[in-house]
Amino acid sequence: LDSAQTTAPFPIPANTFVETVTEVEHYTDRLFRFRMTRPASFRFRSGEFVMIGLPNAEKPVLRAYSIASPSWDEELEFYSIKVADGPLTEHLQKIKPGDQVLMRKKPTGTLVTDALLPGKRLYMFSTGTGVAPFASLMRDPETYEKFDTVVLLHGCRESAELAYGTQIVTQTLEDPLVGECAAGRLHHYTCVTREDHPRRMRITDAVTSGRLFSDLGLPPLDPEVDRVMICGSMEMLKDCRTLCEDAGMQEGSNSAPGVFVVERAFVD
Numbered sequence: 001l002d003s004a005q006t007t008a009p010f011p012i013p014a015n016t017f018v019e020t021v022t023e024v025e026h027y028t029d030r031l032f033r034f035r036m037t038r039p040a041s042f043r044f045r046s047g048e049f050v051m052i053g054l055p056n057a058e059k060p061v062l063r064a065y066s067i068a069s070p071s072w073d074e075e076l077e078f079y080s081i082k083v084a085d086g087p088l089t090e091h092l093q094k095i096k097p098g099d100q101v102l103m104r105k106k107p108t109g110t111l112v113t114d115a116l117l118p119g120k121r122l123y124m125f126s127t128g129t130g131v132a133p134f135a136s137l138m139r140d141p142e143t144y145e146k147f148d149t150v151v152l153l154h155g156c157r158e159s160a161e162l163a164y165g166t167q168i169v170t171q172t173l174e175d176p177l178v179g180e181c182a183a184g185r186l187h188h189y190t191c192v193t194r195e196d197h198p199r200r201m202r203i204t205d206a207v208t209s210g211r212l213f214s215d216l217g218l219p220p221l222d223p224e225v226d227r228v229m230i231c232g233s234m235e236m237l238k239d240c241r242t243l244c245e246d247a248g249m250q251e252g253s254n255s256a257p258g259v260f261v262v263e264r265a266f267v268d
């Protein structure tokens with residue numbers, strides 16, 4: 001047993017790591033991120049998710065969280081919503097450095113470059129906390145080895161909710177490892193729906209109207225060269241899936257790589 005395990009008040013479930021929070025940052029009353037230690041044996045592919053929870057009950061509540069840090073990072077980062085009566089997030093939103101977090105040992109997910117056929121441009125469509133897996137992928141040099149151009153499309157209700165995405169893009173461009181590959185190739189396109197904003201629209205409207213492409217100087221979605229990853233609410237996934245299918249794109253998976261892949265963002 002390591003020291004973390006001996007201080008937990010409840011027995012640790014099987015196949016579960018106990019990690020220590022190193023950093024917490026709150027963005028709005030609904031959103032925050034935290035970082036924690038990474039077990040030496042833990043491997044994952046950028047874009048995957050893992051089950052996390054708190055050691056506060058005999059049978060702890062665990063929820064799927066996309067890992068927001070890249071696979072090379074020595075710590076793990078997560079981006080989370082706060083729900084007042086959410087079974088996990090009502091407690092998780094109160095964590096502080098030094099607190100313990102449970103994490104199941106096996107990562108999984110379809111928002112990985114392995115589930116996409118080779119292509120030229122990677123579009124990452126996200127709303128709300130759906131930006132998390134892309135925070136991982138955009139910081140991974142492998143993403144730029146596989147794609148010439150990477151476009152992060154992020155839609156939120158209010159501008160303040162775009163802060164994490166903006167921070168990660170800035171960090172990526174300043175990063176000694178990936179900054180140089182990302183320079184001029186990583187595009188960040190934001191939309192806001194519930195307050196005044198130069199792009200007050202849903203991300204789906206930015207795509208179907210063609211505004212995304214004209215603003216970035218890129219051609220419309222082309223199934224031959226464009227690849228799409230989608231992460232957001234159930235409704236958002238449904239609309240984005242339709243949009244991709246209408247563009248003649250086929251959905252992929254780990255066992256059968258395709259032109260676009262889909263995953264639901266965490267909701268408590």
Ligand code: A2P
Pocket residue numbers: 127128155156157158192193194202203204233235236237239240
């Ligand atoms: P809207 O304000 O029009 O609902 P949420 O916080 O509810 O997950 O929403 C995050 C963002 O996603 C909001 O800007 C919201 O717009 C937008 N959104 C909600 N449903 C869809 C959808 N089906 N397609 C695209 N964007 C959506």
